[in-house]
Amino acid sequence: MDQVVIVGGGFAGLAAARRLSEEPVEVVVVDQHNFHTFQPLLYQVATAGLGSADVAYPIRTIFRRARHVRFVHGRVSGFDLSAHSVLLENGQELPYDHLIVASGATAATFDVPGVVEHALFLYTLDDARWVRNQVLAALERADAAASEETLAPVIVVVGGGPTGVETAGAMAELVDIAIRHDRLRLDPDRTRVVLLDGQQRLLPSFSPTASAYAERILRARGVEVRLGLGVESVSTAGVTLAGGELVMARVVLWAAGVTVDGTVAADLMGRRGPGGRVMVERDLSLPDHPEVFVVGDAAAVPGPDGTGPDGAAPGAGRLQPGDTRRSLPQLAQVAIQSGDHAARQVVRRLESRPTTSFAYRDKGVMATIGRRSAVAQLAGGTVFYGTIGWIAWLALHLIYLIGFRNRIVVLINWAWHYFRWPSGPRLILGDVPARPPAASRPGRIGCPECRR
Numbered sequence: 001m002d003q004v005v006i007v008g009g010g011f012a013g014l015a016a017a018r019r020l021s022e023e024p025v026e027v028v029v030v031d032q033h034n035f036h037t038f039q040p041l042l043y044q045v046a047t048a049g050l051g052s053a054d055v056a057y058p059i060r061t062i063f064r065r066a067r068h069v070r071f072v073h074g075r076v077s078g079f080d081l082s083a084h085s086v087l088l089e090n091g092q093e094l095p096y097d098h099l100i101v102a103s104g105a106t107a108a109t110f111d112v113p114g115v116v117e118h119a120l121f122l123y124t125l126d127d128a129r130w131v132r133n134q135v136l137a138a139l140e141r142a143d144a145a146a147s148e149e150t151l152a153p154v155i156v157v158v159g160g161g162p163t164g165v166e167t168a169g170a171m172a173e174l175v176d177i178a179i180r181h182d183r184l185r186l187d188p189d190r191t192r193v194v195l196l197d198g199q200q201r202l203l204p205s206f207s208p209t210a211s212a213y214a215e216r217i218l219r220a221r222g223v224e225v226r227l228g229l230g231v232e233s234v235s236t237a238g239v240t241l242a243g244g245e246l247v248m249a250r251v252v253l254w255a256a257g258v259t260v261d262g263t264v265a266a267d268l269m270g271r272r273g274p275g276g277r278v279m280v281e282r283d284l285s286l287p288d289h290p291e292v293f294v295v296g297d298a299a300a301v302p303g304p305d306g307t308g309p310d311g312a313a314p315g316a317g318r319l320q321p322g323d324t325r326r327s328l329p330q331l332a333q334v335a336i337q338s339g340d341h342a343a344r345q346v347v348r349r350l351e352s353r354p355t356t357s358f359a360y361r362d363k364g365v366m367a368t369i370g371r372r373s374a375v376a377q378l379a380g381g382t383v384f385y386g387t388i389g390w391i392a393w394l395a396l397h398l399i400y401l402i403g404f405r406n407r408i409v410v411l412i413n414w415a416w417h418y419f420r421w422p423s424g425p426r427l428i429l430g431d432v433p434a435r436p437p438a439a440s441r442p443g444r445i446g447c448p449e450c451r452r
Helices: 011-020 039-046 125-144 162-180 208-220 332-350 386-400 404-419
Strands: 003-007 026-031 035-037 056-058 069-073 076-080 085-088 093-095 098-101 154-158 192-197 223-227 231-234 238-241 246-248 251-254 289-294 365-370 373-377 383-385
Touching (some): 011 026, 011 098, 039 162, 098 332, 154 162, 154 238, 154 246, 162 192, 162 208, 162 365, 208 223, 208 365, 365 386, 373 386, 383 386
Parallel strands (some): 003 026, 026 069, 098 289, 192 223
Antiparallel strands (some): 035 056, 231 238, 238 246, 373 383
């Protein structure tokens, strides 16, 4: 029986494993964490809206009834494509007949000085717990020294995409809760949340009207939105903007984008697309290695202009020199659909049938801006705002959240949060390390020396 190795237990990796779980193949899922993280809700863990266990689920439990799916807890250090094996840090090698690389991405620092040393990131569960500790600790320090003007907590969020917008809105709510319900002695006029972005509008992947709505709601909730400003450096004092202005900050959260550089997918040979993503054929296979597929955030997944006239014609079509086709954004839906498609292509190869081009089914994009405020933009361009958009956002996230227990807990938590503000675990936990875990900071996954 052929063995399929899937690197990564995120959206793309799980979608591929689920598709293959009923096929006559042995599936091995390998990940450095033994759980799947629901990344769209990490910002709620970071802002004390949800607990860690609410957004994570054990991978072994997910596939407990799948006889041909096995999980390996380990960190991938590289690939030997000629020998058809995946190399682990502990020296173990996993042989494969087919390989699906769904290793995701990591935070992109754009070589801005001081970002790695002084900013916080929000890409893993460890990141979210670390951010929560730092934010709550900053608020407590400000309360303990309420008379000292220099200790006014300013939280700066860099990045105006969905993660930055959602985090800034949730941070503003957290500050409001701290003042109104936890009775921290904070000056509302000096305890600020600042959202910075180099572009001229928030949520650039949304319509201009949706971007304008998001900015209006954030400003109404006390977030200071500053656009068209590049970041020159980050230090212990705060963020220095292009031009020399220093924005004083106690906490700097970096949500400016992601890159594949520094992850194991960067070890794969071939050309790179935007953000270091691996350029793949139209069936998502690696050029010159049809047995290897790259999916999700790790891949430059071809968009509609790269799929052929019907979007699913037999035959992948070769990646041509100078091919500049548009790549799809790094979204959960792209990851899920590309992982599922790669698994289907493995089955087609086993059945000696030609592969097909990937065709993405756009289901729209969403972003929440806090309680009862969200934007939900459908594929046809229709946009829902406010409470309707917020309810649509809630429903979609509950559908995709893994685990019945997690769905119930999150639903109850959100309902409680809707009717009564002070919900969520506002706990400064002692088991969170004194600095961000090395494995979650920008750098080479599987190379400790590169993560210092």
